[in-house]
Amino acid sequence: METAGNTVHETCETRARAGPRTTPALSATGSPTGVEPDLEFILTLCRTSGDYFLKCFQCGTCSATCALAPDDSPFPRKEMAWANWGMKECLVRDADVWLCYQCNDCSTRCPRGARPGDLLAAIRQQSVMANAFPRFLGRWVNDPKCIPLLLGIPTALLSLVLWLKIPLADALGIGVDTGERIVYSYSSVFPHWLLNGFFFTISALVLLVTIVSVGRFWHGLNANAGAPVKGLWPSIGATLKGVFVHDNFTSCTRERPRYWSHLLVFFGFLALGMVTLWVITAGINPLMQKDFVYPFGFWNPWKLLANAGGAALLAGLSLMIFYRSRNTDQAGAGSYFDWTLISTLLLVILTGFFTEILHYLRLEPHRHIIYFVHLLFVCALILYLPYSKFAHLVYRTTALVHAEYTGRKKGRVQLAARDAVQQPAKEEIHA
Amino acid sequence: MTAAVEAAEVGYRVILVEKEPYLGGRVIRMNRYFPKMCPPSCGFEINVRRIRQNARITVYTPATVEELAGTAGNFKARIRVKPRYVTGAYSLDDSFTAQLSATRPNDFNYGMDRTTALYQPHDMAYPTDYVLDRAVLSASDEAKLAEILPAGAVDLDMAEQHLEVKIGAVIVATGWQPYDATKLDNLAFGRLPNVITNVMMERLAARGGPTGGAIIRPSDGKKAENVAFVQCAGSRDEKHLPYCSAVCCMASLKQIRYVREKNENARATMFYIDIRTLGSLEKFYYEMLDDANISFVKGKVAEISEAPDAGDLLVKVEDTLGQGNLHLQFDLVVLATGMVPAGAAEKIPFRLTYDEHGFIDGTTNIPGVYAAGCAKHPCDVSRTTKDATAAALKAIQCLNGGA
Numbered sequence: 001m002e003t004a005g006n007t008v009h010e011t012c013e014t015r016a017r018a019g020p021r022t023t024p025a026l027s028a029t030g031s032p033t034g035v036e037p038d039l040e041f042i043l044t045l046c047r048t049s050g051d052y053f054l055k056c057f058q059c060g061t062c063s064a065t066c067a068l069a070p071d072d073s074p075f076p077r078k079e080m081a082w083a084n085w086g087m088k089e090c091l092v093r094d095a096d097v098w099l100c101y102q103c104n105d106c107s108t109r110c111p112r113g114a115r116p117g118d119l120l121a122a123i124r125q126q127s128v129m130a131n132a133f134p135r136f137l138g139r140w141v142n143d144p145k146c147i148p149l150l151l152g153i154p155t156a157l158l159s160l161v162l163w164l165k166i167p168l169a170d171a172l173g174i175g176v177d178t179g180e181r182i183v184y185s186y187s188s189v190f191p192h193w194l195l196n197g198f199f200f201t202i203s204a205l206v207l208l209v210t211i212v213s214v215g216r217f218w219h220g221l222n223a224n225a226g227a228p229v230k231g232l233w234p235s236i237g238a239t240l241k242g243v244f245v246h247d248n249f250t251s252c253t254r255e256r257p258r259y260w261s262h263l264l265v266f267f268g269f270l271a272l273g274m275v276t277l278w279v280i281t282a283g284i285n286p287l288m289q290k291d292f293v294y295p296f297g298f299w300n301p302w303k304l305l306a307n308a309g310g311a312a313l314l315a316g317l318s319l320m321i322f323y324r325s326r327n328t329d330q331a332g333a334g335s336y337f338d339w340t341l342i343s344t345l346l347l348v349i350l351t352g353f354f355t356e357i358l359h360y361l362r363l364e365p366h367r368h369i370i371y372f373v374h375l376l377f378v379c380a381l382i383l384y385l386p387y388s389k390f391a392h393l394v395y396r397t398t399a400l401v402h403a404e405y406t407g408r409k410k411g412r413v414q415l416a417a418r419d420a421v422q423q424p425a426k427e428e429i430h431a
Numbered sequence: 432m433t434a435a436v437e438a439a440e441v442g443y444r445v446i447l448v449e450k451e452p453y454l455g456g457r458v459i460r461m462n463r464y465f466p467k468m469c470p471p472s473c474g475f476e477i478n479v480r481r482i483r484q485n486a487r488i489t490v491y492t493p494a495t496v497e498e499l500a501g502t503a504g505n506f507k508a509r510i511r512v513k514p515r516y517v518t519g520a521y522s523l524d525d526s527f528t529a530q531l532s533a534t535r536p537n538d539f540n541y542g543m544d545r546t547t548a549l550y551q552p553h554d555m556a557y558p559t560d561y562v563l564d565r566a567v568l569s570a571s572d573e574a575k576l577a578e579i580l581p582a583g584a585v586d587l588d589m590a591e592q593h594l595e596v597k598i599g600a601v602i603v604a605t606g607w608q609p610y611d612a613t614k615l616d617n618l619a620f621g622r623l624p625n626v627i628t629n630v631m632m633e634r635l636a637a638r639g640g641p642t643g644g645a646i647i648r649p650s651d652g653k654k655a656e657n658v659a660f661v662q663c664a665g666s667r668d669e670k671h672l673p674y675c676s677a678v679c680c681m682a683s684l685k686q687i688r689y690v691r692e693k694n695e696n697a698r699a700t701m702f703y704i705d706i707r708t709l710g711s712l713e714k715f716y717y718e719m720l721d722d723a724n725i726s727f728v729k730g731k732v733a734e735i736s737e738a739p740d741a742g743d744l745l746v747k748v749e750d751t752l753g754q755g756n757l758h759l760q761f762d763l764v765v766l767a768t769g770m771v772p773a774g775a776a777e778k779i780p781f782r783l784t785y786d787e788h789g790f791i792d793g794t795t796n797i798p799g800v801y802a803a804g805c806a807k808h809p810c811d812v813s814r815t816t817k818d819a820t821a822a823a824l825k826a827i828q829c830l831n832g833g834a
Binding site for chain 1: 617663667668669670671704729730731732733734747748749750751755756757758
């Protein structure tokens, strides 16, 4: 750590390990310990995950228990040290916190009740907030006081485009009724061209912002890591395969409900996303049948897929809520970060189903109001993706790709390692 | 024992009540004690002689205090003496026990071997009389005993005795139990036979132990060449014993010396959170750092499982000083289990106050009752004997009108 050329990885590791033994002359920060503790960061972690992690006495039970930790520089013991030392910069650039699926085997084994699994969840939130662009949105999204503001923004945006519907149509030179073949539908109030245009615009914006945020994150990860061991594309391929089969969830031995609930939510969401893409690309989709009319009939395969996806999402979310509220020891109590995503998704899916039901019941004008609320939550979900727990979608995937890319794989059994145990020097022990 | 002889030798009458059929408690079951590495038999022999020579000491075994009433200077105790069925009128030897067939686990050796229904607890047992376990005695063994023993050597109808005694002061020296290692499910004790506890290791290393002092592993009798010592097995753990038992680090270091002294090729690895060798005991540890066959790994063992080689064990641990997660293979694993005060499971019948772990405060909540040794806090042999002397002085002060 005495030369500027050393990687952050080495600095984080050696600082935490060396701790106060580092002589002032070696300190890069000017602090006699080599570490500038970010006390505010420690307090933030205490507020979000509870102050249990302060009880950690660095025995390493958590790292040795973890089914996902690589043998080389395993987690979460080192993260527990960094958190206690207030080493924010090391933690928000740490890929390892994203390799954890919070099965909490570490927390149930911890002899001190320091709950490492819950701490890593809190660090993931801080990682999202620290890498987010712009940062103030990260703060807003994670502050309960901002809820009215956060709901107000999509309400205002949606209202604005609806209010501007006719001028916009005139300006773009399209009729409000675009001549689509439409049976009984919502499009009289919410024309498809308007919604598609609106959601395309905010999605593009969010994508841009996400790329900037994840770019920051990726840059931080690279500063922490050695040379790549394989290509980026093969890494992405291997990661996506793992994500689809949820293999990391099955590695955690004790918490099978997490696997099922996340699997349902994941594939439910994926199904809904596919149907949405299929529908909004109707105009340019060569596979779309020529006699396509809005909306799909109930027995249309796409409609069936959408309903099945919605049902899976609802079931998965209910399981999540059930297990989180019942088994707090293993599931973790859940923080504001967790619950905002769960409840936003729940509101999206409930208002979605409600919209569908009111549509079948032909209840006017209730169905339009509910549809508006539905669109509002969809908009919120997309808008706040880079700042909420929803961002785990990109951060975790990025960290997993990075782990593949740099060859950081989970535990390898090394039977011959007994010969590798080095005798610590007397001077080191008694220093 | 120490408290009894200390008080008796300055002129006080002492009644020593021991639950087991022999004196010496946990200490006599050890091979050696640290830091001088002398066998406990030495000090034990001296104490037995002091008891024998002193008419002021009355010893009751196997006996318990059933009731204690009154106040300082004027207690009344009811002592229950259980029958040992051996009258002591004739001296017995192992030629008699060899002819019996039914056996019982030998609790003196922590169940690692068995004895017949008629047995002597250990070579140096005091009282020297044999003991008969009536529950284990089979009908054929009973007939055999009637045939081989001199008439009157055994009295199968021996009754329980209840004695009422008047006493001035009480010393509670009820000692400790090793923590039940079967509660540590991740450490496989009870499931894998080559995972043993530190108290079992003392018996394995002892000349009078089940193996005659050979450190071999229970599953196949193979000489233990590569031994792991797992510190804080249940200690300093919120879910087990939240406190440090203060002796296990030194006990394991001592046991590593057994392993190394008995076999110059043997290797030992100690897994620890912190090595707690207080005061001058630090020297004992420091000297061992020069031995290339001894490794120290800073990290609490998370899991013990079967290794691919039959009987071997796989230890999973993080070396927190930087080598990451290790998966190491051993012949034998010794769990350093902590001390549970006897008061945790069984309270003596008096209104004594215990802390949440079952320990008694030294000067208890009752004037005239004093605690000593591991009934009070986890401590080593040398501290226990000093504590016993201190408790004897407190009791004497009480008898002389102090409190």
